[in-house]
Amino acid sequence: MRKLKVLLVNPPVLVPKGLLPAFPAPLGLAHLAAALERFDFIDVSIYDCLADLSIKQELDNGMIRWGRGSYELINYIAQTNPNLLGVTCASSDQAESLHLVTDAAKKVAQAGEWNLITVAGGPHVTASYEDIMMDHSIDFCILGEGEFPLYQLCRCLVFGEPVTEVQGLVYRDYSENVNTTPMGDFIEDLDALPIPAYNMISMEKYIRGVWYGGQVVNLPYAPVFISRGCPCRCIHCMVPKIFGDIVRHRSIDNVVEEMEKLAYRYGVREFHFDSCHLLYDLNRAKVLMKRIIEKDMNISWCWHAATVPWHFDDELVNLMKRSGCYQIWLDLGCGDQTFYSDVLKRPGDLESMKGWVKKFRRKGIQVRGIFQLGWPGETRASIRRTIKFASDLKLDEARFDPVLPYPGTELFDLCVKNGYLKNGLELVDLSRGSAVIDTKMFNAKEVDWFKDWAETSFTWKYLMARPKMLLQAVFTFPISLMFRPRAFSQRARDIGRLWKERVSDRKEEF
Numbered sequence: 001m002r003k004l005k006v007l008l009v010n011p012p013v014l015v016p017k018g019l020l021p022a023f024p025a026p027l028g029l030a031h032l033a034a035a036l037e038r039f040d041f042i043d044v045s046i047y048d049c050l051a052d053l054s055i056k057q058e059l060d061n062g063m064i065r066w067g068r069g070s071y072e073l074i075n076y077i078a079q080t081n082p083n084l085l086g087v088t089c090a091s092s093d094q095a096e097s098l099h100l101v102t103d104a105a106k107k108v109a110q111a112g113e114w115n116l117i118t119v120a121g122g123p124h125v126t127a128s129y130e131d132i133m134m135d136h137s138i139d140f141c142i143l144g145e146g147e148f149p150l151y152q153l154c155r156c157l158v159f160g161e162p163v164t165e166v167q168g169l170v171y172r173d174y175s176e177n178v179n180t181t182p183m184g185d186f187i188e189d190l191d192a193l194p195i196p197a198y199n200m201i202s203m204e205k206y207i208r209g210v211w212y213g214g215q216v217v218n219l220p221y222a223p224v225f226i227s228r229g230c231p232c233r234c235i236h237c238m239v240p241k242i243f244g245d246i247v248r249h250r251s252i253d254n255v256v257e258e259m260e261k262l263a264y265r266y267g268v269r270e271f272h273f274d275s276c277h278l279l280y281d282l283n284r285a286k287v288l289m290k291r292i293i294e295k296d297m298n299i300s301w302c303w304h305a306a307t308v309p310w311h312f313d314d315e316l317v318n319l320m321k322r323s324g325c326y327q328i329w330l331d332l333g334c335g336d337q338t339f340y341s342d343v344l345k346r347p348g349d350l351e352s353m354k355g356w357v358k359k360f361r362r363k364g365i366q367v368r369g370i371f372q373l374g375w376p377g378e379t380r381a382s383i384r385r386t387i388k389f390a391s392d393l394k395l396d397e398a399r400f401d402p403v404l405p406y407p408g409t410e411l412f413d414l415c416v417k418n419g420y421l422k423n424g425l426e427l428v429d430l431s432r433g434s435a436v437i438d439t440k441m442f443n444a445k446e447v448d449w450f451k452d453w454a455e456t457s458f459t460w461k462y463l464m465a466r467p468k469m470l471l472q473a474v475f476t477f478p479i480s481l482m483f484r485p486r487a488f489s490q491r492a493r494d495i496g497r498l499w500k501e502r503v504s505d506r507k508e509e510f
């Protein structure tokens, strides 16, 4: 039987000049490859453009493209002659790289006169497939969870089955109209999925944390997924669109088996749980932690996506510590309960977090906070409440980011509907770290200013609550000044603004 050659591509990444790329393993592709590998009629491999970050290209728009580009892709595709090329697009700010890959691929295939089918998938594709299909170098888009539809599409190409049977497929009909087939059921039993094909990506580099911006205390590290889907409706998130609105968990045995394999094969000593749902079901979480302790796995782990304050209890905090947890990231978005529940539509009680942060920190688990500023409908008062809340939480660190509307989210639709993206939105601007939304209350520039203000204000309160560190800062400040005059003038300006803001705050009535 003829085998279908499938090449899955992890595209190069665009990063603003001056910043280093921080891109972790392409888990989506590793999942897809593992799922396809099981079928005799498919020969699947992954081409990871990020396997070589010594290749860089400076672009006119102030971005650097890191990783293998068109030239390397063209050579590789010409040598391997795949029948189907699948490209992932993890986030919308990287859309340009998706088109770069499919464009290069189609050109080689046309020159070599062989028929190459290109398929795009991933979060951005699920969000913006109509725009994506305007590019004729892309034949199909697959929406949401990709394992089953991609397998179905491979069957169509080999056995001549009709593509209209493939679930969640976007295709052009004979009149060039773009059509979509209904998305089918999600994979109910996640244990039925094989362990991701780590052997097909540059795992040795990813686990060393070389391209990862987060903190790792115990290299090598690896991310592990415990669930898919979410019943919540947070306005900034499109997870329910990708994986559905019911949480599907992997069994604890299955999760632990993957962790053990990663530890055995790659010497992984630290695990990152990047799912909002690690503590969604308290009992399951406890069983996982007990298992790690019983097996004496001797690992460290952190929870990166604590977007929602699910219920905690004292036993859980103990188990977290004993099983190796050293850090959690609380990505709460804002610190104003009414705004948090009514506008951001997030579940949970923010006030309860104060006590829990204390308990986590007492146990030696660091708590970092991430907040976003400039939500539509947010007022100066709610921003101030967020900053106060962040300080009151007594976090180890807080980060304040501008709110960014990613296509596919309710937030994006809201911004478009109300004309909050006044200057239009270049997708690449979502990666620059600056605000892009002009709400009724503030323009994007003001939001960037609030971000500086929030950071300065938090640092100030943080130091005031820690006299030892304040003293240290007073001594090291003059020295750091000599080396970082620009940083100093920036901070001095922030403090000036902060002072002005405090004065004008008193005059304001909310």
Ligand code: B12
Pocket: 022, 023, 024, 025, 026, 027, 028, 029, 031, 032, 085, 086, 087, 088, 089, 090, 091, 092, 093, 094, 119, 120, 121, 122, 123, 124, 127, 142, 144, 145, 146, 147, 150, 225, 236, 237, 238, 239, 242, 274, 275, 305, 404, 406, 407, 408
């Ligand atoms: C872990 C995570 C991160 C990690 C690692 C990201 C990574 N690239 O691996 C970190 C913290 C670094 C991160 C950063 C960011 N992230 Co993030 N992240 C996630 C998270 C929680 C899981 C991603 C993951 O590994 N999923 C597991 C794999 C198996 O799923 P998957 O990649 O989606 O692949 C499946 C399908 O999408 C599909 N598929 C994927 N590729 C392909 C290709 C083909 C050909 C086919 C057919 C199918 C297909 O099939 C796969 C298997 O079912 C998701 C939310 C979520 N739960 O999915 C957000 C998410 C992907 N992130 C998001 C965003 C916005 C970002 C940031 C831009 C945030 C920021 N402002 O900095 C950055 C950008 C980083 C980047 N360019 O990748 C958004 C993307 C939304 C959008 N429209 O762009 C998501 C969806 C969360 C949200 N808010 O809705 N992120």
Ligand code: SF4
Pocket: 230, 231, 232, 233, 234, 237, 238, 239, 240, 276, 307, 308
């Ligand atoms: S942010 Fe987390 S809790 Fe909210 S919808 Fe997304 S996955 Fe669900």
